[in-house]
Amino acid sequence: MDHPGATRMADPLHNEFPPESLEARDLRHLLHPTTNLKLHHQTGPRIHDHAQGVYLWDSQGKQYLEGMAGLWCTALGYGEEELVRVATEQMRKLSYSQLFGSKSNEPSILLAERLTRMVPFDLTRVFFGLSGSDANDTQMKLMWYYHNAIGKPEKKKIVSRWRGYHGVTVASGSLTGLPNFHKHFDLPIAGVLHTDCPHYYRGAEAGESEAAFVERIVGNLEALIEREGADTIAAFIAEPVLGAGGVIVPPAGYYARVQALLAQHDILFIDDEVICGFGRTGKPFGAETMGIVPTTMSLAKAVSSAYLPLSAVLLPEFMYEPIVEQSGQVGTFGHGFTYSGHPVCAAVALRTLELMEERDLFAHAARVGGPFQARLRALGDHPLVGEARGIGLIGAVELVEDKACRKAFAPSRGVGAYCMARCEANGLIVRALGDSLAICPPLIISADQVDELFSKLATALDETLAWLATG
Numbered sequence: 500m501d502h503p504g505a506t507r508m509a510d511p512l513h514n515e516f517p518p519e520s521l522e523a524r525d526l527r528h529l530l531h532p533t534t535n536l537k538l539h540h541q542t543g544p545r546i547h548d549h550a551q552g553v554y555l556w557d558s559q560g561k562q563y564l565e566g567m568a569g570l571w572c573t574a575l576g577y578g579e580e581e582l583v584r585v586a587t588e589q590m591r592k593l594s595y596s597q598l599f600g601s602k603s604n605e606p607s608i609l610l611a612e613r614l615t616r617m618v619p620f621d622l623t624r625v626f627f628g629l630s631g632s633d634a635n636d637t638q639m640k641l642m643w644y645y646h647n648a649i650g651k652p653e654k655k656k657i658v659s660r661w662r663g664y665h666g667v668t669v670a671s672g673s674l675t676g677l678p679n680f681h682k683h684f685d686l687p688i689a690g691v692l693h694t695d696c697p698h699y700y701r702g703a704e705a706g707e708s709e710a711a712f713v714e715r716i717v718g719n720l721e722a723l724i725e726r727e728g729a730d731t732i733a734a735f736i737a738e739p740v741l742g743a744g745g746v747i748v749p750p751a752g753y754y755a756r757v758q759a760l761l762a763q764h765d766i767l768f769i770d771d772e773v774i775c776g777f778g779r780t781g782k783p784f785g786a787e788t789m790g791i792v793p794t795t796m797s798l799a800k801a802v803s804s805a806y807l808p809l810s811a812v813l814l815p816e817f818m819y820e821p822i823v824e825q826s827g828q829v830g831t832f833g834h835g836f837t838y839s840g841h842p843v844c845a846a847v848a849l850r851t852l853e854l855m856e857e858r859d860l861f862a863h864a865a866r867v868g869g870p871f872q873a874r875l876r877a878l879g880d881h882p883l884v885g886e887a888r889g890i891g892l893i894g895a896v897e898l899v900e901d902k903a904c905r906k907a908f909a910p911s912r913g914v915g916a917y918c919m920a921r922c923e924a925n926g927l928i929v930r931a932l933g934d935s936l937a938i939c940p941p942l943i944i945s946a947d948q949v950d951e952l953f954s955k956l957a958t959a960l961d962e963t964l965a966w967l968a969t970g
């Protein structure tokens with residue numbers, strides 16, 4: 500029996516869905532994450548039914564090319580039987596075990612070993628969680644715990660960037676630099692500082708060269724550090740290529756300048772590889788593509804190709820040792836989740852990484868990244884596209900009202916959302932981030948499927964242009 504209140508929100512919907520349809524039941528009971536809830540009650544949900552490889556079908560039987568790898572995560576595509584097999588076997592063998600209180604399990608041990616071997620940096624310790632958000636919360640807590648342990652209790656603030664995306668929990672949502680994730684949630688919390696987004700196209704002043712832009716924003720970061728005091732700042736967090744903020748590839752020289760500044764002030768570098776990790780940018784990790792040598796790393800999404808949730812924080816030994824000492828004094832290291840090191844998630848992630856190696860997936864992604872970027876850049880000539888940007892198998896087109904002066908559309912016109920809807924009508928899933936359309940297909944995509952993706956996107960852009968012409 501529904502609680503009488505359950506139907507209350509359904510009243511203003513006036514939707515056409517039969518009461519027992521999945522759509523109507525969705526509208527009665529779900530609170531959708533990261534959704535315009537008001538609009539949702541007018542349009543209803545689109546229900547995904549099944550998927551295989553890079554294609555997905557909705558409950559009406561319509562087929563889509565999955566141009567967003569789900570939420571930037573289904574690197575191996577859908578329906579991978581090997582992962583089904585491994586999950587089933589692990590569930591039968593040991594469906595759950597914990598890492599609390601010195602308990603352990605084989606899949607977690609093997610996965611930790613593999614991850615530390617895989618990353619090209621001196622990171623020796625792995626903490627497991629379930630989401631990118633909890634990984635970045637863990638990062639923040641570890642920065643605090645570590646700095647307390649080494650007798651620097653003042654060194655606690657974390658610098659993040661506007662338009663960076665690091666999650667939605669209280670701490671990671673504060674690190675996220677997108678106003679819609681702060682507004683009315685009373686975020687960001689104290690101790691999180693935001694600095695410039697390294698987006699030349701949107702951030703440059705009139706006539707400013709890329710090099711001058713880098714100097715200016717790094718100068719702003721330097722001023723922030725001086726203002727706050729370097730001895731109060733623990734770390735800087737960055738996605739090598741910003742994802743949910745609009746797919747932004749920072750200009751050449753940016754990370755070299757940032758890292759030199761951080762080193763000068765003894766500020767650590769948290770590398771959020773939740774999207775960029777595992778071949779997305781043309782190399783195994785985004786840090787390698789962008790020339791970053793991080794202190795710690797956050798991994799999630801592609802690590803298990805989203806078959807099951809898993810995240811990992813990787814730490815260097817120099818942080819681990821004082822943490823061990825301090826936990827000995829306290830009597831426990833008081834941080835961990837029930838599902839940290841869940842054996843089924845770990846087994847699936849381990850097999851995901853093995854499959855990536857067996858199939859040479861990173862090399863494939865780097866190869867297909869060539870035609871992907873060529874087709875993407877060609878869309879830069881479209882009258883609606885102000886900037887076509889990306890690297891490897893990730894990209895975005897930013898739609899503008901006036902290309903010459905980079906004038907954006909008024910957000911109320913919903914141009915990005917309209918174009919995304921046209922993509923869907925043409926059988927392509929992309930994601931509108933404001934008026935930027937993000938594209939991030941499964942890494943298994945073929946060159947022919949890349950052609951299909953961009954042909955559908957070009958059609959949707961033409962249809963959007965025609966719609967705008969009608970006023």
Ligand SMILES: Cc1ncc(COP(=O)(O)O)c(C=O)c1O
Nearest residue numbers: 630631632664665666738773774
């Ligand atoms: C770079 C980055 N960090 C963290 C997160 C948060 O991950 P989750 O949604 O799994 O909490 C995301 C999610 O998109 C992300 O893109």
